[in-house]
Amino acid sequence: MKIEFRKVPQTTKELVVEYNSVKIEGTFCRISSSLVKINAVLKGKTDIDCCRCGITEVLEVNEELNLLLSDGIYSGNEEEYLVIEIEKSLIDFDEIIESELNSIKSDYHICDECQKYGDNFEKEF
Numbered sequence: 001m002k003i004e005f006r007k008v009p010q011t012t013k014e015l016v017v018e019y020n021s022v023k024i025e026g027t028f029c030r031i032s033s034s035l036v037k038i039n040a041v042l043k044g045k046t047d048i049d050c051c052r053c054g055i056t057e058v059l060e061v062n063e064e065l066n067l068l069l070s071d072g073i074y075s076g077n078e079e080e081y082l083v084i085e086i087e088k089s090l091i092d093f094d095e096i097i098e099s100e101l102n103s104i105k106s107d108y109h110i111c112d113e114c115q116k117y118g119d120n121f122e123k124e125f
Contacts, residue, residue, distance in 0.1 A: 001017045001092075001093045001094065002090055002091065002092045002093070002094075003090075003091050003093075004089060004090055004091075005036065005069075005071045005086060005089040005090065005091060006089065008028065008029070008030040008036050008091070009029060009030065010029060010030050010031075011029060012027045012028070012029045013027065013028060013029060014026075014027060015027055015028045015038065015040055015093075017093040017094070017097065018044075019093070019094045019097040019098065020044075020046075021044045021045050021046065022042060022043065022044030022045070022046055022061055022097055022101060023042075023043055023044055023097075024038075024040045024041070024042055024065065024093060024096070024097060025040055025041055025043060026038060026039050026040025026041055026065070027039050027040065028040070033071075034070060034071040034072060035068055035069065035070055035071075036068070036069040036071075036091065037067070037068055037069075037081070038065060038066070038067040038068075038069065039065070039066055040064075040065045040067075041062065041063065041064055041065065042061055042062070042063040042064075042065055042097065042100055042101075043061060043062055044060075044061050045058050045059065045060055045061065046058070046059055046061055046101050046104070046105070047059070048104070048105055048109050049105075049109070050109060050110055050111035050113075050114055051108055051109055051110060052110055052111070052114040053111065053113070053114055055111050055113070057109075057111050057112075059104070059109070061101070061104060063100065063104070065082075065100065066080060066081045066082065067081060067082050067083075067084055067096070068081040068082070068083045068084070069083075069084050069085075069086050069091055070083055070084070070085045070086060071086055071089055072085065072086075073085060084096065084099075
């Protein structure tokens with residue numbers, strides 16, 4: 001789902017967007033002329049690879065999202081929210097979901113089978 005930045009209402013609206021088998025559920029609203037606030041939960045299932053053996057497992061995703069979308073370069077100092085800079089004044093919620101999933105997939109994950117062998121391997125950070 002895509003929405004133009006200027007069309008985001010200042011009153012809080014419900015947000016439900018599904019992309020593949022994952023969806024964002026929550027609220028969003030414009031808090032200034034160049035900022036949109038999203039408070040939501042990312043829910044669903046995604047495939048993730050084990051860092052040790054490479055086998056693919058299904059991971060249940062349930063992540064809280066506190067996002068600020070900035071129309072252009074963000075110059076504030078916000079620690080509570082993750083800030084995403086939007087290009088061309090067009091918010092693409094599918095792209096946001098995909099980005100969050102890629103972030104989850106980049107984490108260090110070990111499958112149930114490899115966890116049985118313990119911690120007898122070298123971790124790279």
